[in-house]
Amino acid sequence: MDSPPPPPAAPRIATGPRGLPIIGVLRDVRKDVLGWLLRTAAAHGPVAQYRFGPGRAYLVTHPEGLKHVLQDHVKNYTKDHFSYSMARRIVGDGLLTSQGETWLKQRRLAQPAFHRARLSVMAEQMVRATAELSEHWGEAQRSGAPRHVVRDMMALTLRIVGEALFGTDVRAEVQAVSAAFNVLSEQAVERFRSLRLLPPVLPTAYDRAFRRASHTLREVVARIIAERRKRLEDQGDLLSMFMLARDEETGARMDDAHLQGEVLTMMLAGHETTATALSWAWTLLEQNPGPERMLHEELASVLGGRLPTADDVPRLVYTRRVLEESLRLYPPIYVLSRKVLEDDTVCGYQVLGGSSLDMSPYVTQRLPEYWPDPERFDPDRFTPDKVAARPRYAYFPFLGGPRQCIGNNFALMEGTLILATLAQRYRPRMVAGYTPTPEPLLTLRPTGELPAMITAR
Numbered sequence: 001m002d003s004p005p006p007p008p009a010a011p012r013i014a015t016g017p018r019g020l021p022i023i024g025v026l027r028d029v030r031k032d033v034l035g036w037l038l039r040t041a042a043a044h045g046p047v048a049q050y051r052f053g054p055g056r057a058y059l060v061t062h063p064e065g066l067k068h069v070l071q072d073h074v075k076n077y078t079k080d081h082f083s084y085s086m087a088r089r090i091v092g093d094g095l096l097t098s099q100g101e102t103w104l105k106q107r108r109l110a111q112p113a114f115h116r117a118r119l120s121v122m123a124e125q126m127v128r129a130t131a132e133l134s135e136h137w138g139e140a141q142r143s144g145a146p147r148h149v150v151r152d153m154m155a156l157t158l159r160i161v162g163e164a165l166f167g168t169d170v171r172a173e174v175q176a177v178s179a180a181f182n183v184l185s186e187q188a189v190e191r192f193r194s195l196r197l198l199p200p201v202l203p204t205a206y207d208r209a210f211r212r213a214s215h216t217l218r219e220v221v222a223r224i225i226a227e228r229r230k231r232l233e234d235q236g237d238l239l240s241m242f243m244l245a246r247d248e249e250t251g252a253r254m255d256d257a258h259l260q261g262e263v264l265t266m267m268l269a270g271h272e273t274t275a276t277a278l279s280w281a282w283t284l285l286e287q288n289p290g291p292e293r294m295l296h297e298e299l300a301s302v303l304g305g306r307l308p309t310a311d312d313v314p315r316l317v318y319t320r321r322v323l324e325e326s327l328r329l330y331p332p333i334y335v336l337s338r339k340v341l342e343d344d345t346v347c348g349y350q351v352l353g354g355s356s357l358d359m360s361p362y363v364t365q366r367l368p369e370y371w372p373d374p375e376r377f378d379p380d381r382f383t384p385d386k387v388a389a390r391p392r393y394a395y396f397p398f399l400g401g402p403r404q405c406i407g408n409n410f411a412l413m414e415g416t417l418i419l420a421t422l423a424q425r426y427r428p429r430m431v432a433g434y435t436p437t438p439e440p441l442l443t444l445r446p447t448g449e450l451p452a453m454i455t456a457r
């Protein structure tokens with residue numbers, strides 16, 4: 001008779017930084033979150049365990065563990081986490097924060113707005129908006145006035161989201177939206193890292209600033225919705241899809257609060273991240289003359305001086321790799337969290353139900369076993385054979401599994417077209433004395449808005 005299979009080995013208990021009584025690792029995270037994440041992964045391996053305030057948390061950095069959490073056992077890892085309660089206070093209920101049936105219904109509704117055919121229509125809008133910024137960069141080059149590259153990228157990507165997804169011109173509102181979002185982003189991170197989780201309802205200046213910023217964003221969204229209501233024909237864009245959809249069972253349209261949440265989610269998730277990625281691409285190109293030269297050679301041979309179109313995107317191979325490599329070194333969403341529903345085993349380690357589970361593209365995308373010489377900027381890490389040789393979750397700036405970013409193809413196409421349009425003519429050069437360092441707010445922006453002189457190629 002066959003002997004019975006051996007009992008499964010008992011899961012191991014993950015180790016981790018000890019932290020302090022009551023606050024756990026909070027103080028170290030507040031001091032230097034990126035350094036803390038890198039040190040924790042280096043010292044404790046694929047799964048680390050620690051206390052974040054009073055709660056138990058894990059940091060999973062191994063690609064197999066990420067596949068388990070984000071894909072294979074995704075139902076066990078939910079967004080019932082305080083980071084999403086905070087996000088909900090900023091964007092309301094939308095695709096990013098919802099779960100279960102509500103999320104699935106909305107995701108199916110929104111998906112067609114990001115299909116390939118729609119994206120090529122949007123390419124034209126993207127290039128037109130970028131060409132306008134190119135004119136401003138031309139003036140700056142002639143007059144010698146510096147530009148703030150982060151500000152320019154934010155304004156451009158916000159305008160593109162407005163036109164491409166909502167058929168509206170938000171140029172007049174760019175400053176107000178950016179200022180409001182900066183307040184909310186800084187406060188959200190500060191509140192999160194000090195575990196101040198109460199809603200911002202007090203009559204203090206701090207809470208009032210939060211409420212005011214939130215109100216500004218809602219006013220902009222209300223204006224976009226009201227404008228479309230006046231002419232409720234189907235324009236084939238995302239806003240039409242949201243506004244015209246009816247519930248299959250009840251026949252009801254989406255209520256106003258929900259509609260506002262969806263629009264605000266897309267507006268914020270769809271511009272800040274791409275602008276951050278592009279800002280890093282500009283700094284990395286300046287710091288790496290070899291890749292910058294390769295980029296210029298590709299632009300000369302594919303475009304030869306003309307503006308790009310959707311048809312050029314598949315041929316702008318190196319341009320896209322520049323963007324992918326920038327997203328590796330500086331993933332805009334550098335850390336994400338989930339709540340663990342039930343006890344589980346991840347990479348052979350015990351993970352207890354009720355805990356938090358953190359994942360960091362910033363850390364995994366620097367693991368030397370998948371990324372030799374990880375700090376080096378090398379777009380050729382993204383040739384098809386090198387991509388195929390790495391595990392899927394060694395690289396996940398857009399996440400993966402069912403909650404993968406809905407805008408990933410939009411963002412990669414947009415980033416490629418923006419880089420191609422501007423880099424054909426200009427090279428931004430950081431002003432003397434400025435050194436870009438990553439500022440870990442809601443996204444990982446370069447500090448100080450990247451002041452640069454615009455030089456001609």
Ligand code: HEM
Nearest residue numbers: 095096269270273274277333397398399403405406407411
């Ligand atoms: C380089 C640019 C971008 C990066 C790095 C990025 C990254 C991400 C990540 C990591 C998530 C998962 C968040 C989570 O589960 O908590 C996400 C989700 C999402 N992103 Fe993006 N994103 C980018 C661009 C965009 C764009 C252009 C749009 C819209 C036009 C967009 C809309 C969304 C939405 C709606 C979600 C929630 C999707 C869902 O849960 O079903 N993103 N993004």
